[in-house]
Amino acid sequence: MTDHPPGQAPGRSLQNLARALRGPERIAPAGPVRVVPPAPAAPSLLAAIAPGAAPRAHRASIALPPDPDRAAYPPPWTWPALHRPEDAAIRHDGAVTTFAALDAAARDLSAALAARAIGRGDVVAFLGHNHPSQIVALMACSRLGAALLPLNWRLAPPELGFILQDAAARLVLALPGYAPLAESLAPPGMPPGDYVMDPTAPLPAGQAGVAPGTAEDPALVVYTSGTTGRPKGAVLDGAAVVANARNAVRVFDLTAEDHVLTVLPMFHVGGLCIQTLPALMVGATVTLHSRFDAEAWFDAVEREGPSLSLLVPAIMAALIAHPNWAGADLSALRAVGAGSSDVPAPLAEAFHAKGVPVQGIYGATETGPIALAQSPAEALADPGGIGRAAPLCEVRVQDEAGHPLPPGRIGEIAVRGPNLMRGYLRDPEGTAAAIRDGWFRTGDAAQLDASGRYRLAGRIGDVIISGGENVYPAEVERVLMTAPGITDGAVCGVPNPRWGEVPVAVVVPGPGYDPEAVLRHFEGKLARFKQPHHVVTVTALPRTALGKVERAALRALATA
Template sequence: MRLSLESQARRTPEAMALRTPTEALTYAALQARIEAMAAMLAAEGVGAGDRVAFLGQNHPAQLVLLFACARLGALQVPLNWRLATPELRFILEDSGARRLLATREMQAAAAAALPADCRLLEAEALPPPAAPPPAAGGAEDPVLLVYTSGTTGRPKGAILDQRALVFNALNAQRCFALTAADRVLTVLPLFHVGGLNIQTTPALLAGAEVLLPPRFMPEGFFAEVAAARPSLTLLVPSVMQALVAHPGWAAADLASLRAIGAGSSDVPLPLIEAFHARGIPVQQVYGATETSPIAICQSRAAALAAPGSIGLPARHTDARVVDAAGREVPTGLPGEIQLRGPNLARGYWRAPEATAAAFRDGWFASGDVGRRDAEGRFWFTDRLKQVIISGGENIYPAEVERVLRGAPGVREGAVCGRPDPRWGEVPVAVVVPGPEFDAAAVLRHFEGQLARFKHPRAVVTVPALPRTALGKVQVEALRALVRAG
């Protein structure tokens, strides 16, 4: 179960593997670049267990580096190019990266963040190999060190081995019915396991073609779908919203898409319905950095049958819902989602206490609340750490946010807890106001829709919600806004 494209390059050398706005690579050409990258890194002294970081927008070099690291038994450390210099330096120092590969437009940012003991290389410069690179990597060798978003405290590095990525690919191929005949459009950033592993690496391992623009833009997305005719793509709610709200949405030619994958956070039902109205099923995918990430997912048929569900456990993953004591809860009741399978991370880099807390008896404790229905389908409820406990009652912000989305004059909104001397915490809505916004009307909107103790006690307006690069609301930043009034 080694992570490799060698057999694919032998079987279908002339098949198209990667296409960008400026170049096209067959599987033979992609494998040649992987071998050249591995040879260059080996000449730089990189070997088994060493960490090599990558900084850049979506680029073939990042995928080449991943497979080159797999060949050498080394680890790729993907870097979020939107991070500030101190944040990048922390990850480079914490990971102990020996080399940092950066694309040309990221060279200055990379140089500014570079620790003294890390050498900067240009990701696109690949000299011809002087000798075949060693093939020291195996299925059990770590290949990815991916740092979580760090919305609470410093980010942690999840260690994923080659076997985990291969089993994740098998999960994806089963979920999306992904074959060599597919053409996959990747618009989400490859520095996150979502963009990298939900469809992109599974597509390559299946012999499909990957379309790789450097970053997402609505106009570019519509043009790419119309011209290149992809069969699959992966989106997150903020990207879905940008497409649906765009003036070109109604006239866009999306007929080639048999489905889209969606995940990263709770996917609002109106967005799902907007794509379903265009004849495009929205297949939800649930997981985490620590699960590579595919753990629970919807088939195309299930997406149409149960919109809003996150689906069934993936082919090679077990899932359960447990109470605080670790006991499975009855059908329909909420509890923590826990996951088990060969796609799980080994733990966190140099963080034994965090590893012991999250990985227990072979199960990964997701920190997410969910429930399982009578058909075995899972439904996401909220993040455990975001649950508001008000007067002893649990309030799930996601439930309140679903009602908030329909409030008059609200472009978008989120809910978090604010300390309260009487109740411990109370919910507060943070909204981006639109035309005809009225705070009192927003508060009245909850009447008759939710129990009174779940109603927001106040509305805080902001020009934009604080979000991560993948569109998740940054909860700690949200709480700071609420505390500030």
């Protein structure tokens, strides 16, 4: 087999794929639409999604760009292996996996899964830190029409047990260090050897003839963080995964010449789907770190020269505070993506001062995740912003009744597009509440300005009602993080006998901290009712694995 079609230069097919993934400049809801008929529902998984969620009604309103080969879904997995087989796909712990080796490993694992009677509609979990075998597992599952369930290894055993039971996972692919934990979670009466498998163990060569998965088959089941209650399993089908990749290719201008440094955990869609998968789909190289380490990040940027990386505000702050920051050479990076929570402008500006635009990304597990994004130019012009609707998305700010609001009004962000989840696993009520008339209600508050840019205001449920006025924590936090002597901070509401609630700043103090100076810093910058009533100091803010502030724990600290 040649590494490119006859008469075509090597790499040309990857360029064509990148163009196909980019699609037209803007996807308009009007005009002729090609609707792909849904695949037959698999009773083990598709039937567990809300009946009204498949096929998705909103898909008919979005005209997708043509796929290179829809019948051989998912084409982005196979193109790099066919046309750049010996190029580096993943670098991890000193080892290099080529695209050909990645594809062969996926073929072998899919055959091993099929031998265990894993097939269309089944769920296979992955437990472990970032590792190439997770990518192999996703590719292998997609060959069978099965879905991969990435597990957050930071969760306690009862939490993991709930997720595995809720998802009805048939098998857990556990890295060696996590196998004992996975075995302890096996269903009663099932031998651990039938429930847990080492994805790094050698496998016999896979055999051809496995029925391929389709774009309508569930590809990922990713559980939400559960900060507002029990986590819910968002089901993303193959078409949603590819649509999100198209958004990423356009947002970051990804090509096969790029090199992505991945340090965020791939048990979240951020670490997995914002840069990592899209980069592999266009034939770019991914350097994969098992977990974030500041020294390792600086070393990789300077020695290996990645062109892109994805961070969250907590990691950005850790890098800026690191002794290596002042002398760090970041010239290889042409941009950094940032999201998971509002990015304080000072953090973005610190990267900008080193010549690296910080492109704000907004989304949710349920949106694949990319829904809003900044271009590099917009990142420099609006530090800490979240930009505009991604190419394949429609986004609006709406009121409680679902009516669009004009620019300047704060309301809830709603998203529509082919990147949306199919629904929540075994939760038709939750699905119906989250997706109405094809629009996913994010629960996040924002406003649209006259230029078409969005600005986050916080979670709808986190709004502070003080004297009848709405105070959105994100608006106050943006000012708080520019106050002197603050290394980290967040805002929440606490009860007040006169006003009902008042804002309180919870901060991690740094050099030169003065609580009175912090309060004075707000004068003339925000209305009086938005200014913090007082300041509470802590050694660290309670945060999730992706750096989001845990609001319930924050309120407990503020009222202690």
